[in-house]
Amino acid sequence: xxxxxxxxxxxxxxxxxxxxxxxxxxxxxxxxxxxxxxxxxxxxxxxxxxxxxxxxxxxxxxxxxxxxxxxxxxxxxxxxxxxxxxxxxxxxxxxxxxxxxxxxxxxxxxxxxxxxxxxxxxxxxxxxxxxxxxxxxxxxxxxxxxxxxxxxxxxxxxxxxxxxxxxxxxxxxxxxxxxxxxxxxxxxxxxxxxxxxxxxxxxxxxxxxxxxxxxxxxxxxxxxxxxxxxxxxxxxxxxxxxxxxxxxxxxxxxxxxxxxxxxxxxxxxxxxxxxxxxxxxxxxxxxxxxxxxxxxxxxxxxxxxxxxxxxxxxxxxxxxx
Amino acid sequence: xxxxxxxxxxxxxxxxxxxxxxxxxxxxxxxxxxxxxxxxxxxxxxxxxxxxxxxxxxxxxxxxxxxxxxxxxxxxxxxxxxxxxxxxxxxxxxxxxxxxxxxxxxxxxxxxxxxxxxxxxxxxxxxxxxxxxxxxxxxxxxxxxxxxxxxxxxxxxxxxxxxxxxxxxxxxxxxxxxxxxxxxxxxxxxxxxxxxxxxxxxxxxxxxxxxxxxxxxxxxxxxxxxxxxxxxxxxxxxxxxxxxxxxxxxxxxxxxxxxxxxxxxxxxxxxxxxxxxxxxxxxxxxxxxxxx
Numbered sequence: 001x002x003x004x005x006x007x008x009x010x011x012x013x014x015x016x017x018x019x020x021x022x023x024x025x026x027x028x029x030x031x032x033x034x035x036x037x038x039x040x041x042x043x044x045x046x047x048x049x050x051x052x053x054x055x056x057x058x059x060x061x062x063x064x065x066x067x068x069x070x071x072x073x074x075x076x077x078x079x080x081x082x083x084x085x086x087x088x089x090x091x092x093x094x095x096x097x098x099x100x101x102x103x104x105x106x107x108x109x110x111x112x113x114x115x116x117x118x119x120x121x122x123x124x125x126x127x128x129x130x131x132x133x134x135x136x137x138x139x140x141x142x143x144x145x146x147x148x149x150x151x152x153x154x155x156x157x158x159x160x161x162x163x164x165x166x167x168x169x170x171x172x173x174x175x176x177x178x179x180x181x182x183x184x185x186x187x188x189x190x191x192x193x194x195x196x197x198x199x200x201x202x203x204x205x206x207x208x209x210x211x212x213x214x215x216x217x218x219x220x221x222x223x224x225x226x227x228x229x230x231x232x233x234x235x236x237x238x239x240x241x242x243x244x245x246x247x248x249x250x251x252x253x254x255x256x257x258x259x260x261x262x263x264x265x266x267x268x269x270x271x272x273x274x275x276x277x278x279x280x281x282x283x284x285x286x287x288x289x290x291x292x293x294x295x296x297x298x299x300x301x302x303x304x305x306x307x308x309x310x311x312x313x314x315x316x317x318x319x320x321x
Numbered sequence: 322x323x324x325x326x327x328x329x330x331x332x333x334x335x336x337x338x339x340x341x342x343x344x345x346x347x348x349x350x351x352x353x354x355x356x357x358x359x360x361x362x363x364x365x366x367x368x369x370x371x372x373x374x375x376x377x378x379x380x381x382x383x384x385x386x387x388x389x390x391x392x393x394x395x396x397x398x399x400x401x402x403x404x405x406x407x408x409x410x411x412x413x414x415x416x417x418x419x420x421x422x423x424x425x426x427x428x429x430x431x432x433x434x435x436x437x438x439x440x441x442x443x444x445x446x447x448x449x450x451x452x453x454x455x456x457x458x459x460x461x462x463x464x465x466x467x468x469x470x471x472x473x474x475x476x477x478x479x480x481x482x483x484x485x486x487x488x489x490x491x492x493x494x495x496x497x498x499x500x501x502x503x504x505x506x507x508x509x510x511x512x513x514x515x516x517x518x519x520x521x522x523x524x525x526x527x528x529x530x531x532x533x534x535x536x537x538x539x540x541x542x543x544x545x546x547x548x549x550x551x552x553x554x555x556x557x558x559x560x561x562x563x564x565x566x567x568x569x570x571x572x573x574x575x576x577x578x579x580x581x582x583x584x585x586x587x588x589x590x591x592x593x594x595x596x597x598x599x600x601x602x603x604x605x606x607x608x609x610x611x612x613x
Contacts, residue, residue, distance in 0.1 A: 031437050034429030034518060035445065038489055041426055045486035046452045049460030049467075056462060111355055119349030127597065128356035131363045134596035136547050138564040139585035142571065143366050146581055153378040153578070155365050162381040174380075192362065200604040246608055253456045255550045260568060272550070275458045280554060285462060292459040303454035307447060310608075314443075 050296070057289035064283045076290035086291060088267060089274040092183065093252060096270050099187045100194060101247045105240065107191065108198025113228075115199070116206040133196035141260035144189040149261075151176040182266035190257050194250075198243045205239030206232070238309060245306035252299055271295045370582035377579035392579035396587060405584070407559075408566035413591075415477050415552075415562060416545035419484035423492045423541050424534065426485070428522055431496035436505060436526070446497065449490040457487075457550055465554055475557040483551050488541040491606050495540070498605075499533025500526060536602035539595040546592055563588045 060072040080086050115126055132140070148155045157174045164172025178185045209232065217227050255272045262268040264277060271291060279288035368384075369377045370393065376386030398404040434442045464483065465474075473479045503526055511525045527534060552562040567588055571581060596603060 028440075031433060032439050033433075034437070034522075035433035035439055038426040038430035038449075038493060039445070042449065042452050042486055042489055045482060046455055046460060049463040050455060052463035052466075053459055111352075114348060114352040114355060117345065117348060119345065119352060121353065125352050125356035127600070128360040130596065130600060130603075131360050131593070133603075134543075134589070134593045135363055135366075135585070136564060136567075136589045136592055138547075138549055138567045139366075139589050142567060142581060143362060143585055146571070146576060146578060147366060147369055148362060150578075153380045153382075155362070155382060158380045158382040165381065192359070195359070197604075197607060201608055204604050242608060249454050253458070255458075256564075259549070259553075272456065272458045276461075276550065276554070279462050279465075285466075289462055292456070292462070295456045296459045299454055299456050303451065306454065307450060310450065311443075311447065314446075 053289045053292050056285055057293050059286045061285040062283050063285055072286070076286045077294070079287055080290050080294055083287075085269075086274060089269045089271050090294075092268060093270040093272075095183060096187060096190075096254070096258075096268075097248055097251045099183075100190045100251045101244055103187070103191045104194045104198045104247060105243055107195045108243065109202050109236075109240075111195065111199040112202035112206055115203055129199060130196045132192050133194070135193070137193065137256040138260055140193050141189060141257045144185070144192070145178065145261045149177040149185055151179075178262060179266070182262050182268045186257050186261050186268050189261060190251065190254065193257075194247060198247060201243045201246075202236060202239055205236045209235045238313060241309045242306070242313065245302060245309055248302045249299060249306055252295070252302070366582045366585055369579055370586045372579050374577050374579050377582070392577075392583035393587070395577065395580040396583045405563070405566055405587070408561045408563045409588075411477055411556075411560055412546055412563040412588075415480040415484060415560075416542045418478075419481045419488065419545050420538050420541045422481065422485045423488045424538060426489055427492035427496050427537070428527065428534070429518070430493050431500045432518075432522060432526060434493070435497045435500040436503065436508060446494065449493045452486075453490040461550070461554060464551075468555055474555060475560045477556075477560045479555055480545075480548075480552060480560065480562070483555075484541075484545040484548060487548070488544055491544075492537050492541055495537045495602070495606055496530070496533065499530045499537075502533075503529045533602070536599045537606070539599040540603065540606035543592050543595050543599075 057076055058071060058073060059069055060075065061069045111129060115122060115129070119125075135143070146154070151157055151174055154177075156177060160172045160174065164170070214227060214231060217231055222230075252270075253272055254270065255276065258264055258268055258270050258273045259276075264273045269277070272295070275288050275291045275295065278284045278291060282288075371388045371390070372383070372386050373389050373391055376383045377392070395401075396405060433439050434446060439445065468474045468476070468479050507529070508521055508525055511521050516524065547564065548562070549564045549568070552565045553568070556562060556565060567584060570584055599606075
């Protein structure tokens with residue numbers, strides 16, 4: 001097992017212990033130099049465009065009508081919050097994210113608990129379980145849309161027919177999954193893809209649980225449920241938090257599944273899809289940028305918590321060294 | 322087995338033991354069932370890709386229809402002459418070059434953050450991380466406008482730059498933890514011998530941290546290969562990547578299920594290979610280095 005600090009044990013003291021040697025002069029620059037290319041690159045490629053988005057969001061700018069480009073302050077933001085379609089996509093984003101995250105955490109926890117025990121072929125089962133996560137997201141979405149959900153020959157309805165036939169029902173119900181429950185269809189596909197991710201995080205959490213404590217609890221006569229409730233769950237708390245927050249950060253940004261399965265139709269357009277459409281098809285640059293800024297603000301709120309969780313795990317690692 | 326630790330079990334203890342073992346078998350079977358259930362759609366995709374079109378689209382499904390490679394042949398353009406090679410090669414190129422660039426940028430950065438600690442190194446680490454949390458859509462429009470004005474639309478190198486920025490934070494985080502395991506004394510010895518930084522990185526640090534660097538590379542490759550939104554907005558005909566090709570595939574060819582499944586299998590293969598290879602490090606990469 002690696003630690004964050006490893007062979008440099010004096011983690012925080014190390015830089016501060018010799019401040020005068022490092023703070024000034026060519027030596028400090030020699031220390032910093034290897035860091036600079038990556039830092040400069042990231043600032044240029046990620047931060048500058050965002051600043052540009054902020055600026056564009058203050059303009060009334062439709063690229064089909066470039067002469068009418070004009071500064072209009074916060075009007076675009078007002079539109080974002082009053083425009084019915086955009087407001088709907090905010091709601092959709094929340095439903096989609098919350099649905100996927102909750103379902104994946106619950107399923108992921110169950111699977112992680114199953115895999116935390118020794119049984120025949122555990123490695124193989126783990127590999128099977130990871131597979132959904134390793135299908136290219138677009139392929140996965142196409143697979144669900146055409147090979148599973150298709151009302152005429154998808155696997156789901158095929159299985160319904162097959163089971164129906166077993167019971168002598170020659171005309172079993174053949175729902176049109178995507179048309180009847182579009183958002184749920186997208187959620188199910190995403191849950192399938194992301195459950196392995198949650199499982200892996202929680203499994204890592206379970207395996208970092210000190211074995212002696214669990215053993216001691218068992219010797220003291222704690223039941224399986226008691227051990228889970230009072231030992232495992234508290235230990236897993238931060239891994240659960242981490243899974244939820246990272247899952248939220250990744251799912252909020254999801255574009256592939258919405259784009260592929262429903263193309264944003266039937267009230268499944270989430271914010272990334274709506275923004276994509278607003279600027280790519282409707283050419284409303286100002287409005288799209290304002291919506292983008294709103295997404296960023298939302299993500300920052302989630303990310304602040306995510307960063308704090310990561311940071312607490314990180315400093316724990318740092319202190320352990 | 323556990324019985325060895327219990328010299329003379331009383332009948333009731335033996336009963337408990339037997340019950341516990343039966344329960345453990347049941348849970349093992351349950352795990353197998355869950356694993357197979359989760360893998361089923363992927364296996365279904367594989368099976369369908371190996372069926373003739375007439376057997377692929379049937380209800381109820383024809384499990385035992387004869388296997389054929391026609392779906393793969395069709396995907397590679399046997400009938401239409403439209404081959405998927407340009408997009409596949411574009412994806413390969415964009416993923417490969419951005420991975421190389423990520424490694425070139427991340428290795429020195431991780432060195433500065435783990436071995437030669439810069440001041441406030443944790444702050445820098447968290448700055449890297451925070452850029453990863455910035456939604457892609459928030460910067461897409463300016464990047465699009467810039468690319469359009471600079472004549473860089475439909476250009477694979479633009480994707481290389483963007484994928485590099487997308488993966489750099491993860492790579493820095495992962496590598497920081499791998500490099501922290503390289504003994505400082507070895508590096509100092511090299512420096513005493515007069516080696517400069519590039520030499521130290523290439524000759525001393527990189528070989529010692531090779532497995533971690535390889536895992537980082539695989540994860541960066543997967544993310545680049547999977548990416549759709551940038552590629553969809555910023556490429557057209559020439560630089561089209563495999564995921565973009567796939568989304569257009571259904572509409573342009575009509576729906577041929579076996580062919581579609583074959584296409585999905587082919588496009589997913591590199592990721593599956595890289596993912597299985599990097600299994601253990603996958604979580605670490607995805608959870609931004611927080612979980613090991």
